[in-house]
Amino acid sequence: MRKVRDYDAELKALGDKxxxxxxxxxxxxxxxxxxxGADALDAEVLAGALLHVIGEAxxxxxxxxxxSDGAAFFQRRGRKSGKGNAGNDGGAGETSAGGAQG
Incomplete structure (x- = not known):
């Protein structure tokens, strides 16, 4: 006999994920x-700058x-912190690039 699937539990797990x-x-x-260093900017200035960049994207x-500038930033940052590629795990960089494309 087939095992019954718990769709509610699967949906909850997907929602949690x-x-x-x-x-x-x-x-x-x-x-x-x-x-x-962009956290030094006011929220309005940062939002306006991002909107301007999206317009030019x-x-x-x-x-x-x-x-290329972003890749260079993450490479420099990795050498300074001594963590190797810890700052260049692709998560944050790809996230922001994906947001600009989307």
């Missing part, structure tokens, strides 16, 4: 803001320049 991933994304974005040349 989605909430955990969203919380992790928010935490990584906060860490990225702090690591770049349609130009492929801009995106590639930003990507």
């Amino acid at each position: 989605a909430r955990a991933l969203k919380a992790k994304k928010v935490q990584q974005l906060g860490q990225l803001v702090m690591a770049t 349609q130009v492929a040349d801009n995106r590639e320049a930003w990507r």
